[in-house]
Amino acid sequence: MKRTSALALALAAAAAALVPSASGAQAAAGPGQVCFWTETGQHGHAWCYGPPGYAEAENGTQRHAYSFESRVSDSVYAISYTPSNCLYREIRRDDYSENWEWAQKIDGVSDNKMGCEPG
Numbered sequence: 001m002k003r004t005s006a007l008a009l010a011l012a013a014a015a016a017a018l019v020p021s022a023s024g025a026q027a028a029a030g031p032g033q034v035c036f037w038t039e040t041g042q043h044g045h046a047w048c049y050g051p052p053g054y055a056e057a058e059n060g061t062q063r064h065a066y067s068f069e070s071r072v073s074d075s076v077y078a079i080s081y082t083p084s085n086c087l088y089r090e091i092r093r094d095d096y097s098e099n100w101e102w103a104q105k106i107d108g109v110s111d112n113k114m115g116c117e118p119g
Helices: 001-019
Strands: 034-039 043-049 054-056 067-070 076-081 086-091 108-110
Touching: none
Parallel strands: none
Antiparallel strands: 034 043, 034 067, 054 108, 076 086, 076 108
């Protein structure tokens, strides 16, 4: 009986190692998406945006997106809201950053500039 239990535990542990964690479930940007991570080097929790329209950053990435990778076919725009206006930062096809200077600015992403100023 003990041998069976030990084998079952070992198999369960091995199976669990094959299932991606919540933070690694979106390990890379898929075609047509731009993904953001909460830590440098594309680590931590991830959130991915796919056009069209505007979407608020999610999964802990709002004002906390320290790296990103883009696989969109056209530019998209990171949007940052300030007390007096909004700013955008263009993200081009195949653009990426391992340590993004806009990490503490992003509020959401859009397929257009939304009337914001360059930031």
